[in-house]
Amino acid sequence: xxxxxxxxxxxxxxxxxxxxxxxxxxxxxxxxxxxxxxxxxxxxxxxxxxxxxxxxxxxxxxxxxxxxxxxxxxxxxxxxxxxxxxxxxxxxxxxxxxxxxxxxxxxxxxxxxxxxxxxxxxxxxxxxxxxxxxxxxxxxxxxxxxxxxxxxxxxxxxxxxxxxxxxxxxxxxxxxxxxxxxxxxxxxxxxxxxxxxxxxxxxxxxxxxxxxxxxxxxxxxxxxxxxxxxxxxxxxxxxxxxxxxxxxxxxxxxxxxxxxxxxxxxxxxxxxxxxxxxxxxxxxxxxxxxxxxxxxxxxxxxxxxxxxxxxxxxxxxxxx
Amino acid sequence: xxxxxxxxxxxxxxxxxxxxxxxxxxxxxxxxxxxxxxxxxxxxxxxxxxxxxxxxxxxxxxxxxxxxxxxxxxxxxxxxxxxxxxxxxxxxxxxxxxxxxxxxxxxxxxxxxxxxxxxxxxxxxxxxxxxxxxxxxxxxxxxxxxxxxxxxxxxxxxxxxxxxxxxxxxxxxxxxxxxxxxxxxxxxxxxxxxxxxxxxxxxxxxxxxxxxxxxxxxxxxxxxxxxxxxxxxxxxxxxxxxxxxxxxxxxxxxxxxxxxxxxxxxxxxxxxxxxxxxxxxxxxxxxxxxxxxxxxxxxxxxx
Numbered sequence: 001x002x003x004x005x006x007x008x009x010x011x012x013x014x015x016x017x018x019x020x021x022x023x024x025x026x027x028x029x030x031x032x033x034x035x036x037x038x039x040x041x042x043x044x045x046x047x048x049x050x051x052x053x054x055x056x057x058x059x060x061x062x063x064x065x066x067x068x069x070x071x072x073x074x075x076x077x078x079x080x081x082x083x084x085x086x087x088x089x090x091x092x093x094x095x096x097x098x099x100x101x102x103x104x105x106x107x108x109x110x111x112x113x114x115x116x117x118x119x120x121x122x123x124x125x126x127x128x129x130x131x132x133x134x135x136x137x138x139x140x141x142x143x144x145x146x147x148x149x150x151x152x153x154x155x156x157x158x159x160x161x162x163x164x165x166x167x168x169x170x171x172x173x174x175x176x177x178x179x180x181x182x183x184x185x186x187x188x189x190x191x192x193x194x195x196x197x198x199x200x201x202x203x204x205x206x207x208x209x210x211x212x213x214x215x216x217x218x219x220x221x222x223x224x225x226x227x228x229x230x231x232x233x234x235x236x237x238x239x240x241x242x243x244x245x246x247x248x249x250x251x252x253x254x255x256x257x258x259x260x261x262x263x264x265x266x267x268x269x270x271x272x273x274x275x276x277x278x279x280x281x282x283x284x285x286x287x288x289x290x291x292x293x294x295x296x297x298x299x300x301x302x303x304x305x306x307x308x309x310x311x312x313x314x315x316x317x318x319x320x
Numbered sequence: 321x322x323x324x325x326x327x328x329x330x331x332x333x334x335x336x337x338x339x340x341x342x343x344x345x346x347x348x349x350x351x352x353x354x355x356x357x358x359x360x361x362x363x364x365x366x367x368x369x370x371x372x373x374x375x376x377x378x379x380x381x382x383x384x385x386x387x388x389x390x391x392x393x394x395x396x397x398x399x400x401x402x403x404x405x406x407x408x409x410x411x412x413x414x415x416x417x418x419x420x421x422x423x424x425x426x427x428x429x430x431x432x433x434x435x436x437x438x439x440x441x442x443x444x445x446x447x448x449x450x451x452x453x454x455x456x457x458x459x460x461x462x463x464x465x466x467x468x469x470x471x472x473x474x475x476x477x478x479x480x481x482x483x484x485x486x487x488x489x490x491x492x493x494x495x496x497x498x499x500x501x502x503x504x505x506x507x508x509x510x511x512x513x514x515x516x517x518x519x520x521x522x523x524x525x526x527x528x529x530x531x532x533x534x535x536x537x538x539x540x541x542x543x544x545x546x547x548x549x550x551x552x553x554x555x556x557x558x559x560x561x562x563x564x565x566x567x568x569x570x571x572x573x574x575x576x577x578x579x580x581x582x583x584x585x586x587x588x589x590x591x592x593x594x595x596x597x598x599x600x601x602x603x604x605x606x607x608x609x610x611x612x613x614x615x616x617x618x619x620x621x622x623x
Contacts, residue, residue: 007527011434018427018498019442025495026449029457029464036459086356093353106609107357112616113605114598115556117573121580121594122363125370125587131380132366193360201613254453257558261577275559278455283563288459295455306451314444 030299037292044286055293065294066177068274072301074180075273076252078188079195083248084241086192087199092229094200095207105204109197116194120261123190147186150267154179183270187259194258195251199244206240207233246309253301274298371395371592378588398579398592404568405575406596409555412486412571416493417551420501421543423494428505428542429531433517443506450499458563461492465564484566492564493554500553501546504618508542509535541611548608549615552601572597 040051059065090108094101111119126132127146134141155162155174162174172178210233218232256275263271274294282291370378374391399406431443465483472481481487512535520530558573565571570578576597580590605612 008434008436010527011430012436014426015430018423018502019446021495022446022449022498025457025461025492026452027445029460030452032460032463033456090353090356093349093356096349098349098353104353104357106606107360109609109613110602110605111360113552113601113612115558115573115601117556117558117577118594118598119363121576121590122367124580125591126363126366131383131587135380136384193363197360198616201616205617250451254455256455257573260558261580264581275453275455279458279559279563282459292459295453295458298453299456302451302453306448310444310447310451314440318440 033292033295036289037296039289041289041292042287046288051289055289056297059290059293059297064269064272065274065277067269068272068277070177070179071181071184071269071271071273072253072255074184075188075191075255076249078185079191079252080245080248082188082192083196083199084244086196087244088203088237088241090196090200091203091207092233094204105200108200111194112198114194116257117261119190119194120258123186123193124262127186127189145183147183147263147271148267149182149186150270151182152176152179152270153182181266181270183263183266187262187271190262191252191255191258195248199248202240202244203237206237210236242309246305249305250302253305254298367591367595370588371398371595373588375586375588378586394588394592395596398589398596401579401589402572402575402593402596405570405572408486408565408569409571409573409600412489412493412561413551413554416490416497416554417547419490420494420497420550421546423498424501424505424546425539425543426531427498427502428507428509429535431502431506432509432512433514433530433535434527443502446499446502448499449496450503454496454559458559461560461564483564484569486565486569489560489564489569489571490554492560493550493557496560497550497553500618501550504546504549504615505539505542507618508539508545512538544608544611545615545618548604548611549618552604552612552615555601 035048037055038050038052040047040049040054042055094104098104124147129141129145129148133139133146134144154176155165155178157163157166157171157174162171165171165173214232214236215228218228223231254275255273256279259266259271259273259276264276265272275298278291278294278298281287281294366384369385369387370383371394372390372392373382373387374389374393377388377391431439462483465485465488468482468488469480469484470482472479516534517530520534525533555571556573557571558577561571562574562577565574576593579585579593
């Protein structure tokens with residue numbers, strides 16, 4: 001009778017350090033960052049007198065932070081959609097009894113093994129206007145400026161759609177604040193290169209888990225290949241799509257290494273992201289409270305995506 | 321399986337009609353796959369040809385051309401600049417991977433086989449740690465690390481364990497690696513039948529003996545997955561390293577970014593440096609790709 005209880009204590013004692021470490025280093029330090037974001041510590045020397053929400057107010061009033069938030073949204077949308085589409089396409093192609101399937105799979109997936117820094121350095125060289133892809137395809141460097149392009153595509157307030165939006169009181173949407181910075185799309189190309197193989201692997205695992213009988217049954221019912229894909233496979237892959245969107249989405253919300261290596265700030269902050277601003281604010285400008293506030297905003301953005309996912313995942317597991 | 325498919329009754333006429341179309345679609349399929357493969361391999365091609373060129377061959381109009389001959393001058397120059405950082409990366413990633421996998425294995429064992437009240441909640445709370453933007457802990461990590469330096473200054477003069485040092489970075493990799501390593505091992509151990517544990521217990525084995533005699537021998541693949549995963553993450557890390565280490569302790573990612581950011585360094589050296597920085601994890605991927613993919617899929621929870 002004594003033995004189980006001693007083992008029980010031993011097991012609790014051995015997992016306690018990890019729980020404590022996560023408690024301190026994740027939750028404790030987040031709490032501390034949250035506290036710092038409410039102080040006046042915007043100089044080298046810590047000043048913990050409270051400033052209320054002043055740092056948040058000054059961050060959100062900072063036009064660079066506004067640009068960064070726009071960039072994050074643009075990057076996230078393009079990166080997630082492109083990666084999911086490319087990943088699903090590649091997985092569907094590979095799921096058709098392909099010769100050398102293993103070789104193709106390895107080629108599509110190897111970028112996942114290397115760091116965003118290497119990816120950024122290589123793609124910077126590939127997309128430098130005076131070199132790279134432009135010289136390969138004979139494109140004019142002055143019009144194909146890739147990540148050095150300061151253009152922000154947006155609706156024009158004085159043309160059709162812009163006027164209609166204005167009539168509905170949505171005229172503000174027809175401005176560069178809600179536009180698409182062209183330079184960011186170059187970063188998307190590099191990011192998709194790195195991450196789409198991961199999505200392919202997720203989908204391929206999912207497709208392999210769908211019994212052949214289901215496809216066969218649909219074919220017997222007269223469905224063509226597209227019909228099988230659209231009405232049998234795609235609905236069954238929904239949980240995987242959800243996982244992929246959430247994993248990619250939370251990566252893109254905190255993207256840092258790739259933009260730093262490829263194009264740290266970009267022309268008129270066209271490739272700047274909150275993570276970059278946070279780092280420079282804290283460790284270059286020594287405005288720690290303002291940087292902490294940016295970090296907390298990033299945390300909230302990620303938590304909005306991740307917390308429901310964790311809860312959903314736990315429920316799924318509980319019911320399994 | 322294939323025989324079964326053939327056996328399904330399909331009108332002969334429709335098979336004949338679709339035969340030509342079928343071949344055509346197969347060709348389209350392979351064309352698409354090869355096109356995609358080119359997109360993934362172009363950076364590798366440029367990386368290789370640029371880094372193998374001699375200095376006077378690195379001109380814009382010859383950027384895509386094969387090098388006239390194999391020239392390893394760029395590599396030796398890049399290696400001269402990056403080798404201390406390469407060694408730093410090894411002394412960060414190897415201990416981080418080894419210690420992480422040990423911690424993860426114990427945690428996974430307990431969460432899978434010694435479940436306690438509230439274990440599920442605690443596990444979910446731990447998992448959250450692998451998704452957070454690390455920006456939200458960077459400032460306190462610097463403060464805490466400086467505190468460690470101050471506290472140890474008199475106790476261990478001349479030895480730095482805190483901010484700026486490699487041990488502090490390793491500690492961060494281990495602590496923030498707890499969620500993923502625990503997750504992988506827990507899911508791995510859940511699959512080990514309870515009967516094996518029960519049998520060992522009847523033989524008188526306790527907590528430690530069950531782990532050593534039953535789980536550990538079955539854990540090799542789990543350890544390979546976690547070792548690879550943690551080594552790759554630590555090797556490829558930039559954010560923690562650039563924030564928490566001082567220049568002599570920079571790993572290769574930080575040094576490479578510095579090298580590539582300076583305008584005085586020519587492209588062939590940058591590309592050779594990138595290849596050097598990518599080589600270890602790339603080799604692991606080529607040799608142990610299967611295990612790498614397993615870690616990758618585990619990172620998306622159970623989905």
